[in-house]
Amino acid sequence: MKILASLARGSLIGYTALFFAFIYIPLVLIAVYSFNSNPINMMTWTGFTTDWYAQVLGFKTAISESALYIESTDQLVQAVWNSLMIATSTTTIATVLGTAIAIALYRFDFFGRRFYRVVMFMPMLMPDIVLGIALLIFFVNAGVNLGLTTIIIGQCTFLISYVFIVVSARLAGMDRTLEHASADLGANEWTTFRRVVFPQLLPGIVGGALLAFIISMDDLVITYFIAGVDVTTLPMFIFAMLRRGIKPEINAIAVMMLTFSFVIASLGLYLRSRQK
Amino acid sequence: MRDSIVRLEKAAKAFATPEGHTVTALDAIDLDVSRNEFLTLLGPSGCGKTTLLQAISGFVELDAGRILIDGEDITDRPPYRRPVNTVFQNYALFPHMTVGENTAYALEVAGVAKAERTKRVADALRMVGLQGMEGRKPRQLSGGQQQRVALARAIIARPKLLLLDEPLSALDKNLRQAMQIELKTLQHELGISFIFVTHDQQEALTMSDRVAVLSGGRIQQLDTPRAIYDQPKNSFVATFVGASNLFEGEAIGGQLLTADGLSITHAKVQTTGTATALIRPEQFFIAQPDDAAPSLDVDLEQIVFVGSTFELFGRTAAGRRVIAEIPATRRNLVGEIEQSRRARLAYDPAAVHLIPAEAA
Numbered sequence: 001m002k003i004l005a006s007l008a009r010g011s012l013i014g015y016t017a018l019f020f021a022f023i024y025i026p027l028v029l030i031a032v033y034s035f036n037s038n039p040i041n042m043m044t045w046t047g048f049t050t051d052w053y054a055q056v057l058g059f060k061t062a063i064s065e066s067a068l069y070i071e072s073t074d075q076l077v078q079a080v081w082n083s084l085m086i087a088t089s090t091t092t093i094a095t096v097l098g099t100a101i102a103i104a105l106y107r108f109d110f111f112g113r114r115f116y117r118v119v120m121f122m123p124m125l126m127p128d129i130v131l132g133i134a135l136l137i138f139f140v141n142a143g144v145n146l147g148l149t150t151i152i153i154g155q156c157t158f159l160i161s162y163v164f165i166v167v168s169a170r171l172a173g174m175d176r177t178l179e180h181a182s183a184d185l186g187a188n189e190w191t192t193f194r195r196v197v198f199p200q201l202l203p204g205i206v207g208g209a210l211l212a213f214i215i216s217m218d219d220l221v222i223t224y225f226i227a228g229v230d231v232t233t234l235p236m237f238i239f240a241m242l243r244r245g246i247k248p249e250i251n252a253i254a255v256m257m258l259t260f261s262f263v264i265a266s267l268g269l270y271l272r273s274r275q276k
Numbered sequence: 277m278r279d280s281i282v283r284l285e286k287a288a289k290a291f292a293t294p295e296g297h298t299v300t301a302l303d304a305i306d307l308d309v310s311r312n313e314f315l316t317l318l319g320p321s322g323c324g325k326t327t328l329l330q331a332i333s334g335f336v337e338l339d340a341g342r343i344l345i346d347g348e349d350i351t352d353r354p355p356y357r358r359p360v361n362t363v364f365q366n367y368a369l370f371p372h373m374t375v376g377e378n379t380a381y382a383l384e385v386a387g388v389a390k391a392e393r394t395k396r397v398a399d400a401l402r403m404v405g406l407q408g409m410e411g412r413k414p415r416q417l418s419g420g421q422q423q424r425v426a427l428a429r430a431i432i433a434r435p436k437l438l439l440l441d442e443p444l445s446a447l448d449k450n451l452r453q454a455m456q457i458e459l460k461t462l463q464h465e466l467g468i469s470f471i472f473v474t475h476d477q478q479e480a481l482t483m484s485d486r487v488a489v490l491s492g493g494r495i496q497q498l499d500t501p502r503a504i505y506d507q508p509k510n511s512f513v514a515t516f517v518g519a520s521n522l523f524e525g526e527a528i529g530g531q532l533l534t535a536d537g538l539s540i541t542h543a544k545v546q547t548t549g550t551a552t553a554l555i556r557p558e559q560f561f562i563a564q565p566d567d568a569a570p571s572l573d574v575d576l577e578q579i580v581f582v583g584s585t586f587e588l589f590g591r592t593a594a595g596r597r598v599i600a601e602i603p604a605t606r607r608n609l610v611g612e613i614e615q616s617r618r619a620r621l622a623y624d625p626a627a628v629h630l631i632p633a634e635a636a
Contacts, residue, residue: 181368183355184333185382186433195381199372 027258034251042248052252076253079237086148086223086233087216090155095209097156098163099201106171121165123158131158132225139226146228154226155216162215163208170204203271210268214261280344281469282309282332282437287341289327289493301327303493304341309437309471314463316472318480319490320516325473328490329439332471333362346436361430362439366446367422369414375401375425376410382433400428403462420451427459431466438463440472444479456482477517481505489513505556507629514554514631521598523553527630536594541570542628550633555623557587560600562609563622571622574598579614586610590619 033042037049058073105117123131135154136146144150174197182192220235227236234257241250289302301324309315317325330336332343334355342351350358361382369378377384379397388396401407404424414422423443430438440459444452460483463470474480480487481501488498489512497509508514511522525534530545532553540553563571574590581604588600588610600621602610613619 175366175368177364177366177368178370180335180355181362181364181370182381183335184360184362185385185429186356187381187385188354188356191385195385196370 030251031255031258034248034255036248036251039248042246042251052248053256056249056252056256075232076237079232079234082148082231083217083234086151086155087213089152090159090216091209091213093152093156094159094163094212095205098160098208098212099167099205101160102164102167102171103197103201106168120161123161124165126158128219128221132222135222136225146226147231150226150228151223151231151233154222155219158222159212159216162211163205166208166211167201167204170201170207174200206271207268210264214264217257217261279311280308281311281313281346282471283307283342283344284328284331285342285344287328287331287343288339289324289331289336290339300324300493302331302338302341305493305495307488307495307498309469312463312467312469314460314470314472314483314485316474316480316484316487317490318474318477318487318517320475323490324493325475325490326441327493329362329441329471329473332358332437333360333439334358359436360439361433361435361437362441363423363426363430363443365442367414367426367443369422369425369429371414373414374410375406375412375414375417378414378425379410379428379432381429386433396432397428400432401425403431403465404428405458419446420455423447423455427462431462431468434466435468437469437471438466440470442473442475445474445476452479459483481517487517489516491516508554508631510631511552511554514552514629519557519599519601521555521557523555525551525553527551527553530625532630534596536592536596538572538592538594538596539570540628541625542630543626544630547630547632552631552633554629554631555627557599557601558585559623559627560588560598560602560621561623562602562606562613563620567622569622570625571620572598573618573620576613576617576619579610588613588619588621590621 033045034052035048035050036042036045037051038044038046056073056076058077101120105113105120132154135150135157139146139150139154178196178200179192182196183189187195218235219233220239223233224236224239227233232240238250238253241247284305284307287302287305287307289300291299291301293299299322303324305324305328307328317328319325327336331338332345334350334353338351342349344350345359370381373381376397379400380393383393383396397410398407401409404427406421406424406428409417409421409425414425417425423446426443444455447455456479459470459472472480472483481504484501486498487501487504489496489504491512497504497513499507504513504517508517514520514522523532523534523538523540525532525538525540527542527544527547527549529548530542532540532542532551534540540555542553563569572592574588574592576588576590578587578589580587580589584604586602586604586607588602590598590600592598598621600619
């Protein structure tokens with residue numbers, strides 16, 4: 001029995017190690033090879049360099065022009081800038097609307113409330129490509145010029161759902177008697193919301209906002225359909241690069257995006273632990 | 277008439293159940309609570325006591341009737357405009373605020389200046405024995421301490437009336453008993469009326485000036501703890517408050533004859549007709565051979581030692597259950613009957629309470 005138990009324990013540890021290896025080794029490899037100086041075959045290590053980062057960031061490097069395939073750092077910077085602007089706008093809109101809907105559905109009982117809730121979940125379950133095509137057809141038929149505005153509107157349609165779900169979960173865990181206690185102690189509804197409901201909801205709102213921000217920064221499929229010809233976001237830019245072959249600069253960009261996402265996620269976790 | 281702080285006039289409330297039935301939570305209740313009175317609402321769950329409390333605090337809207345506080349009709353006022361504060365069953369402390377902020381909440385909302393707030397918070401916390409704890413968060417406190425913060429928070433604005441919704445039910449027994457005494461002391465110091473809701477009859481008897489026993493949305497009896505215990509108006513009150521032996525039968529000239537052939541002697545000689553006799557278990561004593569007191573012969577089924585007393589569970593010849601409580605100081609007598617498994621339980625006819633039939 002003792003052997004069996006230790007065997008089970010050993011295989012559990014082994015499984016866990018394999019599981020994490022499966023998830024993280026590709027990411028670790030990207031990070032490592034982003035410092036590989038071999039310009040032809042990324043997977044063959046020839047030496048350490050930070051040239052790819054320098055190249056991506058627009059500094060002059062020792063790499064010969066023929067080995068490069070970022071024609072213009074300006075384009076990349078413009079794509080990053082577009083993505084950040086879109087993510088900031090959509091996050092703001094989705095957070096305000098998603099939170100408001102979550103509170104309304106939690107607080108008020110009205111006809112069709114449960115149907116409303118299902119409708120709010122729908123955009124998350126819908127295939128991205130269908131949503132993308134639907135939005136494209138809608139915008140074209142409505143005569144809206146494709147561009148930044150359509151991307152922001154289009155992304156909001158599903159980002160609101162994410163914020164709604166995160167904030168709803170927080171609301172569901174809230175103690176209703178706290179609102180009673182506040183009213184009992186003389187606070188009207190607005191004061192109760194400001195002093196009791198909102199502070200408790202804040203970690204959920206922040207969490208929902210960070211999630212919306214990362215998803216917006218990351219979205220390719222839906223944005224691709226509704227971006228038009230003039231606006232390029234970072235994921236679209238990377239995708240376009242990939243179509244011309246996998247080159248070392250991709251690794252550098254990927255590592256920078258990864259770091260950015262990691263910082264945002266850590267910030268979310270930190271805020272959450274501090275609020276608790 | 278005594279000076280009334282709260283008056284309920286024909287307060288009525290019914291709820292619809294999910295199955296489509298209607299449950300009467302408050303059945304046209306009239307109630308007067310005097311200034312500086314400690315009133316307890318006692319009853320089993322679902323008797324309407326919490327509904328009654330919430331009607332006063334404003335969280336339940338009445339179907340009919342009025343509520344007056346200090347002569348003012350507040351029936352249609354929202355909870356935040358009533359001069360009433362509540363200590364909630366689960367304390368309902370704001371988890372994101374410190375003890376100090378929690379306690380100051382009512383003053384802050386009312387726009388009291390910071391300096392005065394700080395001083396009054398310190399005073400309130402001192403009253404409940406938590407001086408210097410302003411900076412802690414509720415989750416860093418024990419259950420008993422949280423209870424005290426809830427109390428300090430509810431009394432800081434000097435409400436005209438404090439409502440307490442089973443506030444001690446989550447505490448362990450020793451702490452609960454200590455808090456019972458403290459609450460009573462605090463109420464005297466503050467000079468405000470308390471309405472206390474509980475389903476624990478011991479708690480009700482210990483603390484209250486008056487007890488209202490509720491059942492089925494009605495006040496079955498409103499009286500001092502002693503009167504509730506000694507002279508219950510009906511058999512519900514008799515059985516809900518304390519242990520009891522009830523004998524229903526026909527009263528004729530100082531005797532009550534039951535259908536199973538017992539005869540209970542009582543002091544209400546002039547009472548005739550159908551009635552129920554109540555003998556509390558502690559009224560019984562073990563009869564000596566030369567005792568002239570009336571008695572019941574029982575076969576003992578069980579003798580339980582509970583520390584200060586022995587509880588005797590017996591049956592009469594006709595099979596009726598009888599409970600008696602014998603002080604532990606009489607343990608030599610208990611030793612004797614333990615051998616024979618039979619006992620003659622005597623009682624004083626003056627200690628027998630008669631409940632007339634219409635009330636039972």
